[in-house]
Amino acid sequence: MSIAPETRTAPRALDRPLPHGNACDLEVWLTERVAFHLHRTPDEIDPDTPLADYGIDSVAAISICGEIEEHHRLAVAPTIAYDFPTVHEIAGHLAERLADRAKPDEVST
Amino acid sequence: MPHQPDPRTLTDAVRNGADRHPDRAAFVYLHEDGLGMRAEELSYAELDLRARAVATRLRHASKGDATRPVLLLYPPTLDFVTAFLGCFYAGRTAIPAPLPDEPGERLARVSGILRDADVGAVLTLPQYRQAIGAWLVASGEQDVVCLSTGADEDDGADADLWTAPRLRGTDTAFLQYSSGSTSEPKGVMVTHANLAANQEAIRSAMKTPQGVVAGSWLPLYHDMGLIGMTLQPLWVGGTSVQMSPISFIKQPARWLRMIHDYRVEGTASPNFGYELCVRRVSEEQSAGLDLSCLRVALNGAEPVRADTLRAFVRRFADTGLRPEALLPCYGLAENTLLVSASDPDAPHLELTVDAQALERDELRPARTDRPSRTLVGCGRATDTEVLIVDPMTRRVLPAGQVGEIWLRGPSVAAGYWNRSELTAETFRAVTADGRTGYFRTGDLGSLLDEELYVTGRIKEMLIQHGRNLYPQDIEQAVQESGESFRRGGGAVFSVTDEASDRAHVVVVQELRARANVNEESLAHLAASVQALLSRQFQLPAVSVVLVRPGVIRKTTSGKTQRTLMRRLFADGALPVLHQRLAPAVAARPPATDPAPEPTTAGSPRR
Numbered sequence: 001m002s003i004a005p006e007t008r009t010a011p012r013a014l015d016r017p018l019p020h021g022n023a024c025d026l027e028v029w030l031t032e033r034v035a036f037h038l039h040r041t042p043d044e045i046d047p048d049t050p051l052a053d054y055g056i057d058s059v060a061a062i063s064i065c066g067e068i069e070e071h072h073r074l075a076v077a078p079t080i081a082y083d084f085p086t087v088h089e090i091a092g093h094l095a096e097r098l099a100d101r102a103k104p105d106e107v108s109t
Numbered sequence: 110m111p112h113q114p115d116p117r118t119l120t121d122a123v124r125n126g127a128d129r130h131p132d133r134a135a136f137v138y139l140h141e142d143g144l145g146m147r148a149e150e151l152s153y154a155e156l157d158l159r160a161r162a163v164a165t166r167l168r169h170a171s172k173g174d175a176t177r178p179v180l181l182l183y184p185p186t187l188d189f190v191t192a193f194l195g196c197f198y199a200g201r202t203a204i205p206a207p208l209p210d211e212p213g214e215r216l217a218r219v220s221g222i223l224r225d226a227d228v229g230a231v232l233t234l235p236q237y238r239q240a241i242g243a244w245l246v247a248s249g250e251q252d253v254v255c256l257s258t259g260a261d262e263d264d265g266a267d268a269d270l271w272t273a274p275r276l277r278g279t280d281t282a283f284l285q286y287s288s289g290s291t292s293e294p295k296g297v298m299v300t301h302a303n304l305a306a307n308q309e310a311i312r313s314a315m316k317t318p319q320g321v322v323a324g325s326w327l328p329l330y331h332d333m334g335l336i337g338m339t340l341q342p343l344w345v346g347g348t349s350v351q352m353s354p355i356s357f358i359k360q361p362a363r364w365l366r367m368i369h370d371y372r373v374e375g376t377a378s379p380n381f382g383y384e385l386c387v388r389r390v391s392e393e394q395s396a397g398l399d400l401s402c403l404r405v406a407l408n409g410a411e412p413v414r415a416d417t418l419r420a421f422v423r424r425f426a427d428t429g430l431r432p433e434a435l436l437p438c439y440g441l442a443e444n445t446l447l448v449s450a451s452d453p454d455a456p457h458l459e460l461t462v463d464a465q466a467l468e469r470d471e472l473r474p475a476r477t478d479r480p481s482r483t484l485v486g487c488g489r490a491t492d493t494e495v496l497i498v499d500p501m502t503r504r505v506l507p508a509g510q511v512g513e514i515w516l517r518g519p520s521v522a523a524g525y526w527n528r529s530e531l532t533a534e535t536f537r538a539v540t541a542d543g544r545t546g547y548f549r550t551g552d553l554g555s556l557l558d559e560e561l562y563v564t565g566r567i568k569e570m571l572i573q574h575g576r577n578l579y580p581q582d583i584e585q586a587v588q589e590s591g592e593s594f595r596r597g598g599g600a601v602f603s604v605t606d607e608a609s610d611r612a613h614v615v616v617v618q619e620l621r622a623r624a625n626v627n628e629e630s631l632a633h634l635a636a637s638v639q640a641l642l643s644r645q646f647q648l649p650a651v652s653v654v655l656v657r658p659g660v661i662r663k664t665t666s667g668k669t670q671r672t673l674m675r676r677l678f679a680d681g682a683l684p685v686l687h688q689r690l691a692p693a694v695a696a697r698p699p700a701t702d703p704a705p706e707p708t709t710a711g712s713p714r715r
Contacts, residue, residue, distance in 0.1 A: 038622075038658060039595060040622035040658060044622055054657070054659055056659065057659065059358055059381075060659075062355055062359055066358065069144060069359060069360075070359075074144075075141075075143050078355050078359070
């Protein structure tokens with residue numbers, strides 16, 4: 001017997017346009033989200049300063065990962081904020097991943 | 110001597126479930142799969158079969174050495190549950206622990222457990238077996254057997270060879286390593302009788318129906334996740350739905366979605382989980398959620414905040430959430446899990462008391478002309494006898510007075526593994542009037558009309574001229590005193606100057622991102638904190654350290670690490686925006702301090 005009941009809702013449709021992989025737009029968006037999770041204003045976040053310098057903790061790091069997945073429909077490692085330590089580097093990495101996805105002959109991850 | 114009947118064991122519960130409803134899901138694990146969630150289910154029949162297979166292999170692999178415990182090293186999966194049950198089926202003591210899949214604190218912690226527990230066997234998944242074997246050799250534990258388990262390994266032929274173990278109620282069912290520091294782990298010995306007693310206590314306190322559906326994101330190796338959210342549903346033939354802490358923190362709405370999808374009746378989380386939902390779940394995500402199925406939502410394992418309970422109820426009011434479903438509770442691994450919980454059919458109690466009386470260890474009604482504190486009631490004790498005791502004189506205190514919480518009863522664990530001295534001190538305490546056999550929790554609280562109010566931890570309490578001050582009260586007062594101070598971003602502790610042997614209070618407080626940080630306003634803010642604490646707590650010349658957001662260290666379950674903050678302060682390791690130190694504190698040489706406060710085994714670590 002499966003207990004997955006009938007009340008289960010369907011996965012939500014893609015109800016917002018997928019952002020294109022422009023590193024600059026990504027950086028603006030990411031700066032705003034990073035600021036939210038670090039309890040700062042976006043203008044306090046310098047894209048080339050390591051997030052560690054702002055006192056990022058594991059909950060904030062995983063939260064940022066979750067936001068990227070949610071907003072860009074792109075699965076990323078929970079350690080992304082440690083693997084790519086600045087906003088600039090994370091945005092660059094995301095732009096590459098999104099550009100790869102846009103190529104028709106490659107299977108997206 | 111009267112014969113004590115052997116208690117019902119977890120093995121009995123699962124065998125019974127496999128007999129009565131073999132196809133019912135015992136567990137559902139929600140794995141992240143790309144961007145969605147994939148449900149993995151395990152029926153009672155499968156769980157029983159796999160547990161028998163694991164038990165048989167354990168027996169054959171370690172003949173003649175069935176006394177040493179079995180360490181379970183798994184990522185968050187159902188395979189942990191089958192291996193854990195396999196230990197019960199084999200009559201072996203299990204040790205739940207996180208998979209040491211990253212260097213650093215987690216590996217150090219598991220290495221500490223390996224040494225402390227005199228482990229006889231390790232169970233893990235096939236893909237980790239080689240690495241764990243190498244780790245065992247490197248740790249000088251060549252004689253420890255490492256077996257892999259999993260859907261492809263747990264063979265039906267092995268299962269058929271299983272015979273039921275002979276268990277006594279006094280046998281240790283598992284060791285819970287959730288208290289103690291990394292360097293000095295303490296394994297709480299939970300016996301089969303303890304487990305049966307606490308499962309029954311939880312069932313009667315929560316009025317858990319047969320076949321309940323419970324669900325959470327708590328780690329499976331943590332007492333609340335294991336005893337409350339994993340074993341309680343099994344105990345009553347129900348279903349446990351789980352996801353990992355990482356899945357939850359990435360998208361807190363997934364927890365609520367799980368409750369909705371599976372019609373979860375019981376869940377649990379530390380306070381910070383409820384806060385994350387209020388802060389992070391969007392209107393879009395909560396639209397259409399029906400949480401009316403939720404009968405019990407426990408809030409425990411860290412201080413329960415009245416404002417969090419209110420904010421959660423308000424935010425999710427239109428989901429059909431019953432306000433009385435939110436149940437503040439108190440529990441700890443040394444009492445198996447649950448000590449007390451509010452009534453699931455009534456609103457929880459809050460008590461606003463006079464702050465000055467609280468400093469003198471008394472609960473008195475608040476007065477309009479004086480500062481007050483709001484305490485959240487953690488309900489009545491279940492099967493456990495609770496005493497409030499003066500920690501110095503060991504005198505039992507009357508209702509309405511604050512002292513150390515002492516416990517006695519069938520859920521109190523047998524002690525700490527291999528630590529007879531520590532066990533004698535903490536598990537065999539005697540009151541001044543000669544009552545014996547109490548466990549000392551180290552927590553402070555008070556009973557009023559049998560309701561338990563937990564007020565703090567003894568070791569963090571600040572004693573100033575004979576008055577007891579709670580750091581969280583001072584932190585809260587500071588944060589409520591001005592817009593610049595970040596809520597939840599403070600740590601208050603005391604440092605002692607060697608010269609006079611006097612304790613001085615230090616306040617480290619984060620400023621909000623928008624706060625003005627020019628030198629003049631910083632000096633003004635620091636002075637305002639000093640004035641506030643002088644006025645409200647009669648604390649002269651506290652030392653104030655203002656820092657940026659994120660500097661205050663917390664455990665992943667959201668507890669402020671005050672002891673660690675004190676050490677960072679003493680070592681001069683805090684990135685200070687501005688500080689205003691009392692002369693004796695400023696003159697104090699950098700000192701090394703006791704070990705940092707242990708982080709509770711909680712959600713994922715960095």
